[in-house]
Amino acid sequence: MAMKPMPRLLSSSSNRDNSRFCMPLFGQALLLLLLCFVYRAGSCTEQERESLLQFLSGLEGSISPSLGELIGLLRMNLSCNSLSGGLPLELVSSSSIVVLDVSFNYLTGGLSELPSSTPDRPLQVLNISSNLFTGNFPSTTWERMNNLVVLNASDNGFTGQMPTSFCASAPSFAVLELSYNQFSGRIPVGLSNCSKLTLLSASYNNLTETLPDELFDLTSLKHLCFLRNQLEGSIKGITKLKNLVTIDLEQNRLSGSIPNSIGQLKRLEKLHLAYNSMSGELPSTVGNCRNLKNMNLGGNNFSGDLGNVNFSTLRNLQSLDLMSNNFTGTVPESIYSCRNLSALQLSNNSFHGQLSKKIRNLKCLSFVSLVDISLTNITGSLQILQSCRNLTTLLTGYNFMHETMPEDDEIYGFENLRIFSLNDCSLSGKIPKWLSKLTNLEMLSLYNNQLNGAIPDWISSLNYLFRIDISNNSLSGEIPSALVEMPMLKSDNVPPKVFELPICTGYALQYRINSAFPKVLNLGINNFTGIIPNEIGQLKALQLLNLSSNRLSGEIPESTYKLTNLQVLDLSSNNLTGTIPDGLNKLHFLSAFNISNNDLEGPAPNAGQLSTFPSTSFDGNPRLCGPMLARHCGLAETPFVSTKQNSDKVVSSFVFMISFGAFFAVGVLYDQIVLSRFF
Numbered sequence: 001m002a003m004k005p006m007p008r009l010l011s012s013s014s015n016r017d018n019s020r021f022c023m024p025l026f027g028q029a030l031l032l033l034l035l036c037f038v039y040r041a042g043s044c045t046e047q048e049r050e051s052l053l054q055f056l057s058g059l060e061g062s063i064s065p066s067l068g069e070l071i072g073l074l075r076m077n078l079s080c081n082s083l084s085g086g087l088p089l090e091l092v093s094s095s096s097i098v099v100l101d102v103s104f105n106y107l108t109g110g111l112s113e114l115p116s117s118t119p120d121r122p123l124q125v126l127n128i129s130s131n132l133f134t135g136n137f138p139s140t141t142w143e144r145m146n147n148l149v150v151l152n153a154s155d156n157g158f159t160g161q162m163p164t165s166f167c168a169s170a171p172s173f174a175v176l177e178l179s180y181n182q183f184s185g186r187i188p189v190g191l192s193n194c195s196k197l198t199l200l201s202a203s204y205n206n207l208t209e210t211l212p213d214e215l216f217d218l219t220s221l222k223h224l225c226f227l228r229n230q231l232e233g234s235i236k237g238i239t240k241l242k243n244l245v246t247i248d249l250e251q252n253r254l255s256g257s258i259p260n261s262i263g264q265l266k267r268l269e270k271l272h273l274a275y276n277s278m279s280g281e282l283p284s285t286v287g288n289c290r291n292l293k294n295m296n297l298g299g300n301n302f303s304g305d306l307g308n309v310n311f312s313t314l315r316n317l318q319s320l321d322l323m324s325n326n327f328t329g330t331v332p333e334s335i336y337s338c339r340n341l342s343a344l345q346l347s348n349n350s351f352h353g354q355l356s357k358k359i360r361n362l363k364c365l366s367f368v369s370l371v372d373i374s375l376t377n378i379t380g381s382l383q384i385l386q387s388c389r390n391l392t393t394l395l396t397g398y399n400f401m402h403e404t405m406p407e408d409d410e411i412y413g414f415e416n417l418r419i420f421s422l423n424d425c426s427l428s429g430k431i432p433k434w435l436s437k438l439t440n441l442e443m444l445s446l447y448n449n450q451l452n453g454a455i456p457d458w459i460s461s462l463n464y465l466f467r468i469d470i471s472n473n474s475l476s477g478e479i480p481s482a483l484v485e486m487p488m489l490k491s492d493n494v495p496p497k498v499f500e501l502p503i504c505t506g507y508a509l510q511y512r513i514n515s516a517f518p519k520v521l522n523l524g525i526n527n528f529t530g531i532i533p534n535e536i537g538q539l540k541a542l543q544l545l546n547l548s549s550n551r552l553s554g555e556i557p558e559s560t561y562k563l564t565n566l567q568v569l570d571l572s573s574n575n576l577t578g579t580i581p582d583g584l585n586k587l588h589f590l591s592a593f594n595i596s597n598n599d600l601e602g603p604a605p606n607a608g609q610l611s612t613f614p615s616t617s618f619d620g621n622p623r624l625c626g627p628m629l630a631r632h633c634g635l636a637e638t639p640f641v642s643t644k645q646n647s648d649k650v651v652s653s654f655v656f657m658i659s660f661g662a663f664f665a666v667g668v669l670y671d672q673i674v675l676s677r678f679f
């Protein structure tokens with residue numbers, strides 16, 4: 001019963017969009033119900049026919065309590081409809097229903113209590129997940145549900161203490177799924193009565209305090225998931241749960257170390273402890289967890305020489321994430337005998353020593369992150385890594401300080417690479433020709449280096465490239481026409497692909513899918529000269545355009561108004577002349593705008609999107625005038641939007657509302673764009 005994590009962090013559409021999860025359509029569910037009814041009941045009693053007809057007449061709306069009277073009904077599946085209203089008690093307490101699934105609807109209200117006179121009920125499986133239920137979980141209801149085995153209440157708005165009363169009444173109770181609610185307080189000790197529990201999941205709630213000792217008595221437990229709560233204290237007792245397959249305690253406030261007894265968890269496949277405050281060494285006994293597939297310990301304060309761990313027994317290991325800890329020593333060679341490893345993240349640790357040639361043994365390797373681990377010898381390192389033919393993501397920034405970018409004929413591989421970062425290495429040299437062979441490249445980060453020379457024309461042959469950050473180098477020459485021909489920046493269909501490990505871009509920001517990254521062209525802080533080509537307007541998909549701090553001259557192209565997806569436009573600190581084109585006011589998604597320190601003239605807009613930006617966005621253009629600028633406009637310099645205002649009052653306030661909305665919505669995205677420079 002492994003759970004699929006919901007891609008909630010990154011999905012822009014609401015989780016109420018049932019079509020994303022639900023296959024059957026409204027009509028099919030109806031048919032299923034009817035078939036189910038016919039098969040089970042054999043023949044309809046008059047009363048059953050009546051109940052069903054009453055139900056059908058109300059299907060678009062609420063669930064009719066009359067369904068509870070269908071005495072032949074064993075399984076009822078109303079999942080994935082548009083049902084609203086409450087969940088009638090008559091269904092939960094029906095004398096025949098064994099399986100009830102009302103997930104993915106719009107049911108509201110609380111679950112009400114059953115009268116204590118209710119006899120024992122046959123219900124075994126109850127799925128009320130992905131609805132809009134609220135309130136505390138009732139307790140006495142469950143005393144009558146002594147056949148209950150599975151309760152799935154995930155993705156609702158339940159509050160109060162985690163429910164456990166069924167533990168006492170239902171001896172076979174095995175699966176409790178409460179993720180994505182607002183349960184709070186400590187994990188109740190009443191759980192200790194759930195001796196058959198195999199899955200306990202309450203991720204994404206507000207649970208606090210320590211993992212109670214009683215939890216460690218649930219020896220049948222296979223899956224323990226409390227991802228993203230506020231749990232504290234140590235995990236020491238967890239190794240009493242010898243049947244554990246999944247430990248997911250990421251994003252809490254746990255402290256202490258991983259106990260030596262971890263090696264006793266012979267069935268463990270997933271050990272997820274990332275983003276806590278844990279410390280101490282990784283015990284060498286972890287090598288005894290021979291079934292481990294995913295070990296994710298990033299974002300803690302683990303330390304010690306990793307060389308003490310022998311990874312070669314972990315034959316099944318597929319992903320290893322040790323990012324942002326304080327591990328020391330050399331990366332142990334034994335890691336390179338984990339032949340199934342497809343994702344390896346070692347970034348931000350205190351390792352020393354060179355990249356081992358043995359990494360070439362990892363034929364499945366697809367994701368490698370080696371950011372800031374003091375590597376040297378860039379040519380040697382890339383020559384080794386290019387033998388990993390399946391590499392799609394390679395993050396190697398903050399290494400190779402002051403070395404030279406490998407020359408054209410030194411690198412020949414990486415044909416599957418999609419994401420490549422080599423930022424913050426103070427590299428000299430040019431943008432090398434071998435990058436042109438990376439025909440699957442989607443994101444290229446070469447910022448904060450000392451590269452010189454021009455942007456090569458072959459850049460436009462990289463058909464998938466949609467994120468180019470080569471800012472803060474010493475690149476020169478004109479903006480080549482090839483750059484305004486980039487196919488992915490002209491259209492907007494990045495083929496979506498989920499990363500093997502999330503790509504961390506800030507302290508709390510993670511990207512799980514490539515298409516969530518904004519489309520970026522950042523040429524800021526270089527020595528580019530010449531004009532901004534008018535063809536820039538072709539890059540309609542662009543979300544961030546940054547040409548700041550160069551030596552660009554000429555006017556801001558009229559065509560800029562076509563970049564309607566732009567959220568960030570920075571043209572500051574160049575030698576641009578002429579007036580601000582009217583069309584820029586049509587960029588309603590702009591949340592950051594800067595044309596300061598140029599030689600622009602004429603009026604700054606006093607209405608519309610651009611007028612919402614502070615004067616610092618316009619400063620340093622001595623010939624620009626406007627109400628909030630040092631120079632006020634003369635009679636001949638009427639600001640360009642004001643002329644229309646009186647005749648068009650309704651329209652302009654409408655535009656204002658849209659821009660205001662966009663500013664708000666996009667403010668968040670802008671944070672992401674800025675933070676995403678960290679990876």
Ligand SMILES: *[C@@H]1O[C@H](CO)[C@@H](O)[C@H](O)[C@H]1NC(C)=O
Nearest residue numbers: 023024077079099101125127
């Ligand atoms: C109800 O139907 C949906 C869609 O067919 C299915 O995914 C789900 O497993 C069913 N529920 C139960 C409890 O069988």
Ligand SMILES: *[C@@H]1O[C@H](CO)[C@@H](O)[C@H](O)[C@H]1NC(C)=O
Nearest residue numbers: 079101103125126127150152
């Ligand atoms: C609801 O939960 C039950 C039990 O966990 C499960 O069998 C069923 O597939 C779920 N329904 C859907 C639509 O996923």
Ligand SMILES: *[C@@H]1O[C@H](CO)[C@@H](O)[C@H](O)[C@H]1NC(C)=O
Nearest residue numbers: 001103104129130152154177
């Ligand atoms: C709970 O139901 C959801 C559908 O709403 C399903 O995706 C999930 O797998 C179920 N969880 C368990 C443990 O059955």
Ligand SMILES: *[C@@H]1O[C@H](CO)[C@@H](O)[C@H](O)[C@H]1NC(C)=O
Nearest residue numbers: 277279280301302303304326
């Ligand atoms: C990490 O652990 C070391 C001791 O190993 C300690 O000195 C340091 O303060 C800890 N850092 C944090 C951020 O907790």
Ligand SMILES: *[C@@H]1O[C@H](CO)[C@@H](O)[C@H](O)[C@H]1NC(C)=O
Nearest residue numbers: 287307309310311312313334
């Ligand atoms: C690691 O374990 C493997 C397999 O059990 C063994 O052959 C090897 O000698 C061990 N390496 C070290 C350094 O102990």
Ligand SMILES: *[C@@H]1O[C@H](CO)[C@@H](O)[C@H](O)[C@H]1NC(C)=O
Nearest residue numbers: 301303304325326327328350
């Ligand atoms: C890393 O470990 C060293 C030595 O144990 C310690 O001095 C240092 O404070 C640690 N760094 C962090 C960031 O905790």
Ligand SMILES: *[C@@H]1O[C@H](CO)[C@@H](O)[C@H](O)[C@H]1NC(C)=O
Nearest residue numbers: 342362363364365389390391
């Ligand atoms: C390499 O990638 C290809 C295509 O994704 C896949 O078919 C193949 O199995 C991978 N090879 C290994 C050794 O993982």
Ligand SMILES: *[C@@H]1O[C@H](CO)[C@@H](O)[C@H](O)[C@H]1NC(C)=O
Nearest residue numbers: 357377378379380381383384
């Ligand atoms: C760089 O690495 C390569 C490949 O491992 C090696 O042949 C070369 O000698 C190394 N160069 C230096 C200066 O260490």
Ligand SMILES: *[C@@H]1O[C@H](CO)[C@@H](O)[C@H](O)[C@H]1NC(C)=O
Nearest residue numbers: 424425426448449450472525
């Ligand atoms: C530019 O890169 C250098 C290192 O090459 C760095 O020190 C500096 O802070 C960077 N400037 C900006 C504005 O990021």
Ligand SMILES: *[C@@H]1O[C@H](CO)[C@@H](O)[C@H](O)[C@H]1NC(C)=O
Nearest residue numbers: 471472524525546548570592
């Ligand atoms: C544009 O890029 C430069 C160089 O990376 C940076 O300093 C500046 O903050 C960026 N502008 C915006 C608005 O993000």
